[in-house]
Amino acid sequence: MERKVGFIGLGIMGKPMSLNLIEKGHTLTVFDLNQDAVAQLQAAGAYAATTAKEVAEKSDVIITMLPASKHVKEVILGENGILEGAKPGSVIVDMSSITPNVSRELAAEAAKLGVEMLDAPVSGGEPKAIDGTLSIMVGGKSDVFESVKSILNGMGKDIVLVGDNGCGVTAKLANQIIVNLNIAAMSEALVLAAKAGIDIEKMYEAIRGGLAGSTVLDAKVPMILERNFAPGGSIAINMKDITNVMDTAHEIGVPLPLSSQLLEIFHALKTDGKVNDDHASIVRYYEKLANTEVKKVEK
Numbered sequence: 001m002e003r004k005v006g007f008i009g010l011g012i013m014g015k016p017m018s019l020n021l022i023e024k025g026h027t028l029t030v031f032d033l034n035q036d037a038v039a040q041l042q043a044a045g046a047y048a049a050t051t052a053k054e055v056a057e058k059s060d061v062i063i064t065m066l067p068a069s070k071h072v073k074e075v076i077l078g079e080n081g082i083l084e085g086a087k088p089g090s091v092i093v094d095m096s097s098i099t100p101n102v103s104r105e106l107a108a109e110a111a112k113l114g115v116e117m118l119d120a121p122v123s124g125g126e127p128k129a130i131d132g133t134l135s136i137m138v139g140g141k142s143d144v145f146e147s148v149k150s151i152l153n154g155m156g157k158d159i160v161l162v163g164d165n166g167c168g169v170t171a172k173l174a175n176q177i178i179v180n181l182n183i184a185a186m187s188e189a190l191v192l193a194a195k196a197g198i199d200i201e202k203m204y205e206a207i208r209g210g211l212a213g214s215t216v217l218d219a220k221v222p223m224i225l226e227r228n229f230a231p232g233g234s235i236a237i238n239m240k241d242i243t244n245v246m247d248t249a250h251e252i253g254v255p256l257p258l259s260s261q262l263l264e265i266f267h268a269l270k271t272d273g274k275v276n277d278d279h280a281s282i283v284r285y286y287e288k289l290a291n292t293e294v295k296k297v298e299k
């Protein structure tokens with residue numbers, strides 16, 4: 001029997017992910033505080049619920065794609081939340097990037113009511129959410145994972161069960177260190193090259209096939225050269241993730257010198273009014289230090 005799917009959180013990521021599920025033939029019930037987002041999904045064929053509880057009542061698998069731990073907690077445990085409406089045997093799949101502690105706590109609360117939970121955060125940003133090729137790192141029981149895999153297939157490409165509850169969001173924290181420090185390293189290099197007077201487009205062409213080449217380089221160099229800092233992944237969201245990285249690391253006794261510097265760079269960018277811009281804006285922190293700009297050479 002087809003399992004009915006609920007989707008809560010229709011933002012930059014959740015909207016294209018839920019649209020992909022509709023396209024794959026799933027029956028969707030959706031909820032968001034933003035009525036415009038709900039209306040767009042309704043126009044695509046989804047049923048609009050008025051609370052998270054109603055989504056849970058009408059669904060067997062309830063997906064959440066919300067900003068941070070506090071929103072996920074509120075939507076699952078709060079008044080008119082998922083656990084007030086979820087049937088025993090239903091599955092919550094939280095695809096938000098939150099802390100491992102909160103994720104495990106929520107899975108334990110759900111289990112008390114016979115409701116299963118997976119943490120299944122994603123990597124790939126808005127472009128991969130749109131074309132349905134997100135990387136999805138999952139934490140939870142393997143039989144529960146297998147039971148929802150066909151639904152996850154509608155949103156992602158590399159879908160891996162990493163371990164028990166909390167392991168998916170832990171993998172995502174590691175992912176965020178690698179992505180954001182990559183952008184920082186790339187920014188140092190670009191600012192050096194720009195102030196030295198090199199044509200950045202030519203440099204990019206020369207190095208992208210070598211060891212310095214990366215998905216980060218291919219995604220962010222063109223954006224920076226166009227001076228396009230529209231998010232994508234905002235400073236706000238990545239700063240939340242690196243804050244979670246530092247809290248989690250300190251709890252288990254892992255010093256992270258580079259990530260802690262990165263967090264300060266994010267705070268500086270926030271003070272500089274760039275919190276809602278793409279995290280490619282890390283380059284603008286370095287540009288300010290060197291009093292230069294990474295831009296295309298006029299030809």
Ligand code: NAD
Binds near residue numbers: 065066067071124237
């Ligand atoms: P977003 O802010 O664009 O969307 C979040 C949505 O949740 C909004 O539509 C908001 O109205 C809704 N919302 C908030 N509180 C709610 C509540 N109580 N009830 C119902 N709806 C509520 O965020 P996003 O960029 O889509 O990110 C979602 C998650 O995905 C975050 O955890 C983020 O870290 C992660 N993520 C984002 C990206 C990216 O590139 N944007 C990439 C990978 C992972």
